[in-house]
Amino acid sequence: MKKNAFGCWWSQMVYRAWSSTPRQIIVLIGAFALIVAFGAVLLCLPYFEFGAKDLGDNPWWVSFMHATCPDYLGETTGWSRVLDFFVTYGGWFVLQGVFVSILVNALDRRGQRTLEGDARCRFKDGHGVVLGWGAMGVSVVEKLAKPGRKVIILSQENAEEVREQLRTEFDCPECAVDPRKVFVFRGSLDSNTDLKALNVAGADEVVVLGDRNVRGNDSRNLQAATRIAELRDARKMEGKVTIHIHIDDLRSYDLIQDIDIPSGRQGVANFHPFNFCEDWARRIWCAIPGGSTAHVYPPLAYAPEVARKESSAYVHLFVLGFGQMGQAIAVQAARIAHYASGRKTKITVVDSKLEAREVSFRSHCAIDAMPDIEFTFLKAYAESATVRDKLAEAADDPNQILSVAVCFSDPDASMSTALSLPAPVITGDNPVYVRQETRSGLSSLAQKIKDQKRWKDIRFFGTLDECYGLVPGQDKIAEQIHNSYIEQAKAEGWYDPEKPSFHPWKSLAEHYRWSNRYQSDAFLERIRAFGYSLQPVSASETISRFPLEQLELLAETEHDRWWAERLLAGWTPGDRNDDLRQHPNLVPYEGLDEPTKEYDRDAIRNMPSLIQDNFGMGLVRGGS
Numbered sequence: 001m002k003k004n005a006f007g008c009w010w011s012q013m014v015y016r017a018w019s020s021t022p023r024q025i026i027v028l029i030g031a032f033a034l035i036v037a038f039g040a041v042l043l044c045l046p047y048f049e050f051g052a053k054d055l056g057d058n059p060w061w062v063s064f065m066h067a068t069c070p071d072y073l074g075e076t077t078g079w080s081r082v083l084d085f086f087v088t089y090g091g092w093f094v095l096q097g098v099f100v101s102i103l104v105n106a107l108d109r110r111g112q113r114t115l116e117g118d119a120r121c122r123f124k125d126g127h128g129v130v131l132g133w134g135a136m137g138v139s140v141v142e143k144l145a146k147p148g149r150k151v152i153i154l155s156q157e158n159a160e161e162v163r164e165q166l167r168t169e170f171d172c173p174e175c176a177v178d179p180r181k182v183f184v185f186r187g188s189l190d191s192n193t194d195l196k197a198l199n200v201a202g203a204d205e206v207v208v209l210g211d212r213n214v215r216g217n218d219s220r221n222l223q224a225a226t227r228i229a230e231l232r233d234a235r236k237m238e239g240k241v242t243i244h245i246h247i248d249d250l251r252s253y254d255l256i257q258d259i260d261i262p263s264g265r266q267g268v269a270n271f272h273p274f275n276f277c278e279d280w281a282r283r284i285w286c287a288i289p290g291g292s293t294a295h296v297y298p299p300l301a302y303a304p305e306v307a308r309k310e311s312s313a314y315v316h317l318f319v320l321g322f323g324q325m326g327q328a329i330a331v332q333a334a335r336i337a338h339y340a341s342g343r344k345t346k347i348t349v350v351d352s353k354l355e356a357r358e359v360s361f362r363s364h365c366a367i368d369a370m371p372d373i374e375f376t377f378l379k380a381y382a383e384s385a386t387v388r389d390k391l392a393e394a395a396d397d398p399n400q401i402l403s404v405a406v407c408f409s410d411p412d413a414s415m416s417t418a419l420s421l422p423a424p425v426i427t428g429d430n431p432v433y434v435r436q437e438t439r440s441g442l443s444s445l446a447q448k449i450k451d452q453k454r455w456k457d458i459r460f461f462g463t464l465d466e467c468y469g470l471v472p473g474q475d476k477i478a479e480q481i482h483n484s485y486i487e488q489a490k491a492e493g494w495y496d497p498e499k500p501s502f503h504p505w506k507s508l509a510e511h512y513r514w515s516n517r518y519q520s521d522a523f524l525e526r527i528r529a530f531g532y533s534l535q536p537v538s539a540s541e542t543i544s545r546f547p548l549e550q551l552e553l554l555a556e557t558e559h560d561r562w563w564a565e566r567l568l569a570g571w572t573p574g575d576r577n578d579d580l581r582q583h584p585n586l587v588p589y590e591g592l593d594e595p596t597k598e599y600d601r602d603a604i605r606n607m608p609s610l611i612q613d614n615f616g617m618g619l620v621r622g623g624s
Contacts, residue, residue, distance in 0.1 A: 032094045039063030039087035063087055117159025117186030120194075123150060125202035131189040131224055132209035132217075133157045135437065135464045136246070136276065138169050140207045143470045145177040152183050152198055156211045159184045189224040192231070201231035207244045207470065218252050221245050229269045237268065244470055245273045250324055251364055253278060258511045258569075274469025277325045280462050281332035284433065286521035288477065288534070288615050297459055298431050301529035303401045306339040307553070314343035316400045318391060319407060320382040320417060322351035325435060325462060326407035327361055331568060334365075334373045336522040338560035339529055340553040344374045346400075350387050354379040366567045371588070372560055382406075382417045395424035402430040407462075411436045418458070426455050435462035476614045477523075478516035479505045484606050515565065522561045523607050526554060527619060534617040542618025544608055555600040556589040562600075 040063040128144035130137065133155035144151050153162060162184045170177040187194035189208065200206065208224050210217035225243045232241060247253040253275040284297045305313035317333050319326045330347050337345040351357060358377050362368075367375045380387050394400045404425060408414045418434045425432065432455070482505050489495035489502065496502055500509050524534070530550060532543070546554060563586055574582035585596055592600075612618050 028094060035087060035090040036063045115160055117184055120197040123152060123199045127152055127203050129200050129203040129206045130209060132211045133162055134209050134212050136209060136467055139465045139467050141182060142177055144205060150181050154185050154187050154189060154194060154198060156188060159186045190220060192227060195227060195231060200228055201235055203241060205242045209246050218247050218249055225271060232268045240268060240270050242270045245271060247273050247275050250275060250277060250327055257514045277328035279469040281328040282521055284461055285336060285525050288524060288611065299525050299528040300333060300337050300403055301339055301401060304529060304531040306341045307530045309340055311341035312399045313341060313401055314345060316346045316394050316402050318404045319349045321407040322349050322354060322357045323409055329405050329407055331365060334568060335518055335565055336525045338372055338557045338564060340557055344372050346374050348376045350378045350380060350382050352381045366570060369567050370564055373564065383420055388422050392422040392424045395428045395430060405433040407435050428456060431457045431459055433459050433461050436460045437464050477520040477610055480610045480614060481516045481519055488602060518565050526557055532619045532621060535620045537612055537616055537618045542620055551601060551604055554604040555597060558600045558603050559589045
């Protein structure tokens, strides 16, 4: 049955009146005033009177006192008793019953808003903040949750679902994170109101992840970082806040490496853009182990033959799946896989949806100009006969130092593809890298596979619970490389403090920082290709310098690495012009002048001491 017009009006009026606690209080005051007015008007008639003579003759005052104090009830007779009963109990009901109901309702609404993440709390300075939520969220919270520090999450995700995810991960006595110190709020990182309400500007560390299923996340993340810097600048706060900014798209991330973001705000914040896929690509072959921690991933050149001149051995990397992770793996291999043998490193890319991805990749990376890297693209399924034959052929060829990276974003697809690899690949000495989302259970699974002799060397990577981009101190080697460059320039008389490349690390332009990072990235691959390993200094005899014949070969590979880095960044040979990205040294090592060669030699000479001073690790012959 349809409601009539009066019914609809009444329903809307009741809803509006009771839709918020302030409105409920207004209705309460209005109802009480009506009761008092009703009693006062009737007291003006000769038929009614209240018996409490000590209240005086003012009907409004008498009615008000009877409505607020039940002690006067019973001092009247006749019809006045009916009026007294109505006014007294009506006032008592409104002031006591309805007031309690409103209070309970207000608390219930507050609790519901808190559960839904809509309530706001003011936090003191010094907390950690996560803006947005996604697959890396739990790992980020774990890294931010230092002893005594509260962590705030602001996201458009369902707040209760986020809390449940955190409780599932951290609700155990041995967990390092106390879920009670993690506060989840629903809101937008685009909103200045939300950022101010949660005192995001007062945080000492912020991670901007962005929300899932939201378009333009990279732009929104950069804008959020800028807003935080502006809010902090407006408050004239001392010190700098560290803001990690996740950039999801590899192309955007590469472009950001060439600029300083946001412009003009470096005085209040340290900005650290990071990309999950590139961080993992760097971690596999480039992360320096610390202390007694062993390196869990073998080098691309796990056979030392590639370190010998005129060797017939060469590195061959198969990348199965050419999404964001596959592209990051391929580019990182192209940056570091340069060896003294003179043979080209081969990178074979396999993907069933290759057309658009290959076009985008080629437009961004000048892979055809690289002298010692050869890319091959195969549009095919990884399980196809063509791909399986090529994999088996590479595994059986003694001259090919084979590695296989299975990079599909779907962990089930990665695992099924890896399990269906040809027998020569599975049982050979070559490592197989398999992308998975979580580390839980993977170690036992890998061991079971090895015990059953179904797989000789399986390595998992890409787990979401490890964000390499947030590891403190990962720039130590890169910063020391830059400092050594400045010291060398001062010693040799070509130091110019006005040049941007000589600025201190903290004010150094971002593209110079990345050049130092990529130089440090290649060191681990290079020394392992020459048969060296890193061991704790206290555990064994270490080598402080390389033999002269190896020094020259290492210097040549360092130049080839720099050459590849520049080509991948869009540089071309020509007279020096940084604006046009031209450089005269984009030529083979033999074509360099002696001072330039000496610069490459110095880069190699300095590396052993830099590793030892910063990580407590020394070079030893052999090992893994």
